[in-house]
Amino acid sequence: MALGLAVVLCLASGYLISAIGTPHNSLKVSNLLLRISLSPGYGLGLFSLIFFGARVICLSNVLLPDFFIFALLLAGYILIRPRTPVCEPQPSEKSSRPVWLSRLVTAAFVIALCAALYASILRTLIHPHGEGWDAFSIWNLHARFLFRGGSAWRDGFSPLIPWSHPDYPLLIPAAIAHFWTTLGRESQVVPALIGLVFTFSTVGVLFSSLAILRGRFAAMLGTLTLSATPFFIETGTSQYADVPLSFFYLAAISLLCLNDHERRQTSSSNPKGPLALAGLAAGLAAWTKNEGALFLCALLAGWILTSVGRSRSQSSTAEDISPPRTRGNSFLFLLAGMVPVILVVVWFKHSIAPSGDLFLDKWMALHKLMDPNRYRIILEWYGKDFLRFGNWSLIPGTIAVAVLYFLSGKNEKIECKRGFRIAVITLALTLAGYFAIYVITPYDLYWHLRFSLNRLFLQLWPSVIFLFFLKVFHSREEICTL
Amino acid sequence: MRASSTSRGTSARTTAAVVIFVACCLLSTIRLIRDAPNPFHLKVDDISQRSDQRFAALQKTLPNPGVLGYIGESGNSALPDYYLAQYALAPRVIDHSPNHPLVIGNFPSSRPALPAGNLKLIQDFGNGVLLFANQDSN
Numbered sequence: 378m379a380l381g382l383a384v385v386l387c388l389a390s391g392y393l394i395s396a397i398g399t400p401h402n403s404l405k406v407s408n409l410l411l412r413i414s415l416s417p418g419y420g421l422g423l424f425s426l427i428f429f430g431a432r433v434i435c436l437s438n439v440l441l442p443d444f445f446i447f448a449l450l451l452a453g454y455i456l457i458r459p460r461t462p463v464c465e466p467q468p469s470e471k472s473s474r475p476v477w478l479s480r481l482v483t484a485a486f487v488i489a490l491c492a493a494l495y496a497s498i499l500r501t502l503i504h505p506h507g508e509g510w511d512a513f514s515i516w517n518l519h520a521r522f523l524f525r526g527g528s529a530w531r532d533g534f535s536p537l538i539p540w541s542h543p544d545y546p547l548l549i550p551a552a553i554a555h556f557w558t559t560l561g562r563e564s565q566v567v568p569a570l571i572g573l574v575f576t577f578s579t580v581g582v583l584f585s586s587l588a589i590l591r592g593r594f595a596a597m598l599g600t601l602t603l604s605a606t607p608f609f610i611e612t613g614t615s616q617y618a619d620v621p622l623s624f625f626y627l628a629a630i631s632l633l634c635l636n637d638h639e640r641r642q643t644s645s646s647n648p649k650g651p652l653a654l655a656g657l658a659a660g661l662a663a664w665t666k667n668e669g670a671l672f673l674c675a676l677l678a679g680w681i682l683t684s685v686g687r688s689r690s691q692s693s694t695a696e697d698i699s700p701p702r703t704r705g706n707s708f709l710f711l712l713a714g715m716v717p718v719i720l721v722v723v724w725f726k727h728s729i730a731p732s733g734d735l736f737l738d739k740w741m742a743l744h745k746l747m748d749p750n751r752y753r754i755i756l757e758w759y760g761k762d763f764l765r766f767g768n769w770s771l772i773p774g775t776i777a778v779a780v781l782y783f784l785s786g787k788n789e790k791i792e793c794k795r796g797f798r799i800a801v802i803t804l805a806l807t808l809a810g811y812f813a814i815y816v817i818t819p820y821d822l823y824w825h826l827r828f829s830l831n832r833l834f835l836q837l838w839p840s841v842i843f844l845f846f847l848k849v850f851h852s853r854e855e856i857c858t859l
Numbered sequence: 860m861r862a863s864s865t866s867r868g869t870s871a872r873t874t875a876a877v878v879i880f881v882a883c884c885l886l887s888t889i890r891l892i893r894d895a896p897n898p899f900h901l902k903v904d905d906i907s908q909r910s911d912q913r914f915a916a917l918q919k920t921l922p923n924p925g926v927l928g929y930i931g932e933s934g935n936s937a938l939p940d941y942y943l944a945q946y947a948l949a950p951r952v953i954d955h956s957p958n959h960p961l962v963i964g965n966f967p968s969s970r971p972a973l974p975a976g977n978l979k980l981i982q983d984f985g986n987g988v989l990l991f992a993n994q995d996s997n
Contacts, residue, residue, distance in 0.1 A: 478874055485881045492888045496895035503896045506907040513907050514942045518949055526950035529924035537926060537954040538945060565908075598880070605884035607891045769883075770890035777883035784876030 379440070383424075383559040386443045391420025393450035397457060398632070398654030398714075400639050407588040407596075411635075414581025415654070417574045418624050422661040425551035426721060428558070432523060432530055432551075439558050479594065486597040489604040490580070496607075500614040501573055505565045507616030515542050516618060517568055519550035524557045536731040544730040546722055548665040549618050568616050575621040576613030579839050580604060582624065586631035587846055590638055595850040602778065602842050608768040612835055618666050619832045625662035626672055627839040629655045630803065633796035634847060636707075649710035656714025663715075663722050667733065668836060670722065671810040672803065673715060679802035680708060683795055735814060742817035751822060755815045758826045766831035767838070778845055785849055800844055804837055907946055913967070914947035916984045921961070926952045928959030928993060930978075932966055940965055957993060964989030 395415040400408060427442050436442070506513055518541055522533025534543035549571065556567045583603055588596035603609060613620035632655035639651060659676050662669030736742065745751055764773040811833045818825045896902075921927070927948070931940050944965050945953040953963065962978060966987035978991040 474870075475874065478877060481881060482877065485885055489884060489888045492892050496891045499896045499898055499901070502903070503901050504904050506904070508904070510939070510942065513946045518946050521946065521949035526924065529950060532924055532926075532950055532952050535926070535952045537952050540942070541945070598877070601881065601884045605887040605891070607887055607894065610891060767887070768890070770886040772883045772886065774883070774887065777880050780883075781876050781880040784879070785873045 380556065380560045383440065383443065383556055386440075386447050387420040387424050388416050389420075390423050390443075390447050390450055391416030391418065393447070393454045394419040394423065394657070395654065397450070397454050398650040398657075399635070400642075400650070405589070407585050410581060411585035411589065414578050414585055415628055417578045418582075418621070418628060418661070419654075419657070421552040421571065421574075421621075422548055422625075422657075422664065422718075424555045425548045425664065426718070428523070428551040428555035429547055429721065429725075435528060437558075439555055474594075482594060482597050482601070486601045486604075489601045493580070493604040493610050494577070496610050497573055497576060497614045500611065501569050504615065505569050507568065507572070508611070509615050509617065511618070512568065512616035514540065515545060516549045516616060517553065519543075519545070519547065520553035520557065520568070521563070523547070523550055523554035524563065531729055534729050534731065539731075539734060542734075544726070544733040545618075545667060546664045546669070546725060546730075548661060549621060569614075572614055572616040572620070575624050576610065579609075579613075579620060579624040579627055582627050582631060583839055583843055586627075586635060587843060590634060590847060591850040595846045599842050599846040602774060603839055606767040606769065606774055606835075606838065608766060608831065608835055609838065611768065612832065617832065619836050622662055622665045622669055623836045623839045625658045625665060625669065626804075626807075626836060627843060628658035629662065629672075629676060630800040630840045631843055632658065633800055634794070634843075635796075637794040637796040649707060652707055652710040653714035656711040656716075657718065658714075660715035660718025660722075664718050668807075668811070668833065671814075672807050673719070675803045675806035675810060676799070678806055679799040680711065682802055683798050684708075687795075735818060738819060741819065745817050748816075751816050754822055755812055755826065758830055759812070762826075762830045762834055766834040778842075782845070782849060797844065797847060800840070804840055804844070807837065907943060910943035911947045913986045913988055914944065914984075917963070917988050917990060918948060920982070920984075920990070921948070921951060924950060926954055926959055928957045928962035928991075929953050929955050930957050930962060930964050930991075932969055936968070940967060957991075960993055962991040962993050964991055 392412060395412040399412055399415075423446065424443070427446060428439055431437075431439050431442060500508070507517065519533055523530050526532060533541075536543065549568075552571060553568050557563050560567070580600055580603055584596045584600040587599045609620065609623075632651040636649075636651040636655070655676075659669075659673045663673045763775055767774045769777075811830075815822065815826060815830075929941060929944065931937055931944070941953070941955055944963065948963070957978060961981075964987075966989070968987070977993055977995040979994055981990045981992050983989050
């Protein structure tokens with residue numbers, strides 16, 4: 378009963394956060410699906426923050442703050458929602474593409490989605506404790522420290538057990554511990570379900586955001602690409618944090634692009650909700666895994682770089698008509714979404730977590746930066762894993778995507794929108810940051826690459842698919858010519 | 860006319876690209892189904908559950924928070940055994956060292972070796988789980 382209530386509160390709070398931030402004057406199914414897909418991620422993020430806060434102030438009853446936050450969100454939603462939802466005209470998707478092609482893509486999409494669901498459920502059933510070491514040696518172990526530890530919960534972040542990565546942030550462990558606390562006991566179902574939920578929420582965000590921006594055909598192709606990536610399904614059900622991280626990356630990037638779309642749709646006002654949600658997603662990425670902090674910095678750098686580039690070029694295109702003050706306001710909304718979570722992450726890193734293992738010996742790191750051989754090795758591995766990280770069958774998904782790009786003839790130069798440019802820069806900087814970490818890693822380079830590079834690529838994969846299909850189908854009208 | 864045939868050519872090429880792409884994705888989907896566990900012979904991997912059960916009796920005996928030492932088997936399974944012991948015994952911190960007043964012995968697949976002179980057996984909990992006192996560490 379209490380667990381059911383906690384689940385409802387978690388999903389409802391997540392939904393309210395999504396609904397406050399996404400366009401609420403629309404009755405479109407894709408918009409509703411986007412909100413539903415975003416809700417588990419935001420809900421779990423919120424629940425982890427509530428639990429962490431409750432632990433810090435030694436509050437044992439977590440349902441009370443759950444209710445309080447939910448009531449606040451509900452009040453906020455009621456205050457800002459429009460009285461009468463506007464029924465937007467559905468953009469027509471009539472096209473010259475053959476009917477059989479649409480049916481083929483629909484059938485493949487349904488098959489891939491069902492196969493992903495089938496494999497995920499069976500894998501979860503036989504590995505309820507997660508597959509591999511990360512689930513029990515990092516995330517569920519931290520959840521046990523938070524749940525069982527009482528006032529001594531900080532012992533879980535002891536430098537005596539460095540292999541458990543006590544410096545890793547707590548979104549997943551604290552969300553698990555929150556549900557265990559509500560339930561009154563540990564249950565392996567909780568982390569297993571969280572793994573499943575994040576996997577399919579990522580699929581849902583990809584489908585719905587592509588459907589809003591590029592139509593159902595592009596959305597089905599994008600979702601097919603992700604569902605047919607075996608490594609994505611395997612990692613998601615293994616209770617690793619890489620898929621939740623990929624969820625927040627995708628949420629941040631798709632909301633940035635949706636913000637551009639909304640600015641075009643609403644002539645009277647400049648919507649900021651999606652920006653605040655994008656900022657919150659980036660903040661929650663930093664609260665999920667250390668790589669998320671790198672992504673957050675990359676996002677801020679991407680925003681600043683595009684702003685500087687635009688100011689210099691002084692080219693005012695249709696999308697760039699906003700005055701500098703409005704652009705400054707946009708940045709503030711992005712920051713407003715991420716700052717509360719950043720404060721929690723900074724406090725955790727400063728007051729609880731020991732130093733990370735990557736930056737312990739700064740002189741050695743500097744020495745490694747000067748070694749060109751390390752760069753060559755990492756580049757080689759980047760090249761190899763680009764083709765194999767998804768565990769695809771016969772033809773790598775990355776090659777299939779490249780073939781689609783070159784054969785589809787959509788390689789003419791197109792003016793890209795700002796959100797798209799920021800997203801591309803963010804992913805490129807994140808990838809470069811991963812590269813730099815490998816250069817200075819204190820571990821054996823081959824070992825580190827072997828056991829982590831495929832998961833780092835996987836973190837970016839849903840966002841790459843999203844941006845790829847945004848580019849290939851560069852307008853809704855474009856779909857009609859396919 | 861020429862423009863029309865070019866457009867038709869592009870469209871045919873794009874259609875071909877989509878068909879090839881869908882075929883590639885479906886190949887991987889087949890792999891996903893093929894590699895999925897057999898629903899009629901589900902063999903649940905309960906390694907951490909079994910580990911929790913092995914340490915259940917010891918768990919009840921130990922003081923709740925605190926740091927404990929650890930000795931265990933050598934070989935390939937040494938590290939997973941240690942991680943599983945820590946997972947089972949949380950919220951105590953298990954340091955992989957005998958230099959603590961209380962030391963856990965974890966020998967799941969072999970007879971426990973005779974501990975070094977400074978370790979005195981307090982209790983054998985069965986299944987290769989032992990609790991030692993380190994007489995040198997106070």
